[in-house]
């Protein structure tokens with residue numbers, strides 16, 4: 001096993017929005033960054049999936065901004081991101097007031113792929129353990145095999161997955177353990193023929209929190225009609241251990257009722273996000289132990305959600321760049 005260590009060889013665990021944004025900022029400042037992710041691609045909860053030759057979103061379907069002008073400014077600067085004003089109805093069929101959100105060209109995960117460009121990207125690599133040593137922070141995989149040693153390590157996994165990785169700093173692990181999460185069952189359905197419907201439905205519903213006609217997103221119009229449906233946290237919790245196939249039947253029936261037409265599908269993908277969102281967060285925007293060179297950022301620190309992940313990664317980057325400044 002090759003052990004790599006340079007003066008500032010930074011490892012980031014997790015290639016979602018917070019991990020890839022942090023990586024980008026560190027790379028742009030001249031540092032060497034290795035990004036580890038247990039999944040086969042980047043994106044985390046911005047993941048996309050392939051159904052035959054069609055790529056579509058499986059995680060967050062769009063990005064909304066609340067009141068952070070810096071976040072809106074950053075989104076507007078990203079070449080891959082464009083605004084979208086979907087025509088949305090509530091689940092009773094009434095038009096909703098217009099919503100401006102942002103989507104990424106082709107698929108949501110392309111943003112993280114672009115941010116990660118230039119890193120040493122280690123995909124399908126689950127980090128099981130990290131510990132400070134005299135040579136740096138040692139990473140081991142889930143089988144206990146040493147992966148590498150880095151000068152600094154930042155964990156960006158969701159809180160329940162971050163907690164065991166932060167054991168070397170018990171107060172960080174305890175914070176992560178206290179954070180509450182919500183699950184989401186998500187279904188992606190490729191239809192055989194188009195429907196006469198708005199771009200999505202949102203609001204109060206016994207099964208869904210939101211259903212989106214994903215094929216209607218700008219730049220994706222040359223695909224068959226695709227719907228991405230997201231079950232409520234309550235419904236998802238009740239069906240947490242239900243087999244995906246059975247969940248798919250429920251979701252398709254409910255979608256058919258919402259659309260008001262029988263639906264014939266070509267393809268489907270049903271995915272359980274065990275930690276879709278954080279229902280509570282820690283007050284700190286990031287965690288950093290200078291003594292151990294171990295830190296954490298992500299959407300469970302500071303504000304929840306996409307904007308929270310972005311803010312947390314920026315705050316972590318500011319901290320590291322100040323400390324690592326030559």
Ligand SMILES: Cc1cc2nc3c(=O)[nH]c(=O)nc-3n(C[C@H](O)[C@H](O)[C@H](O)COP(=O)(O)OP(=O)(O)OC[C@H]3O[C@@H](n4cnc5c(N)ncnc54)[C@H](O)[C@@H]3O)c2cc1C
Pocket residue numbers: 013014015016017018019036037038039042043044045046058059060061062064125126127128156157158161162184186230273275276277297298299300304305306307309
């Ligand atoms: C279906 C869905 C809809 C959503 N809708 C919205 C929305 O409308 N608005 C909103 O604000 N938010 C929404 N979210 C939440 C939003 O997607 C997240 O807040 C945001 O993407 C979090 O980014 P992150 O980088 O902090 O974490 P993640 O994207 O979860 O990235 C963490 C990464 O760490 C990796 N990882 C974990 N453990 C390990 C390990 N041991 N070793 C290696 N890698 C590891 C994971 O594979 C993952 O890629 C939604 C999420 C889902 C799933």
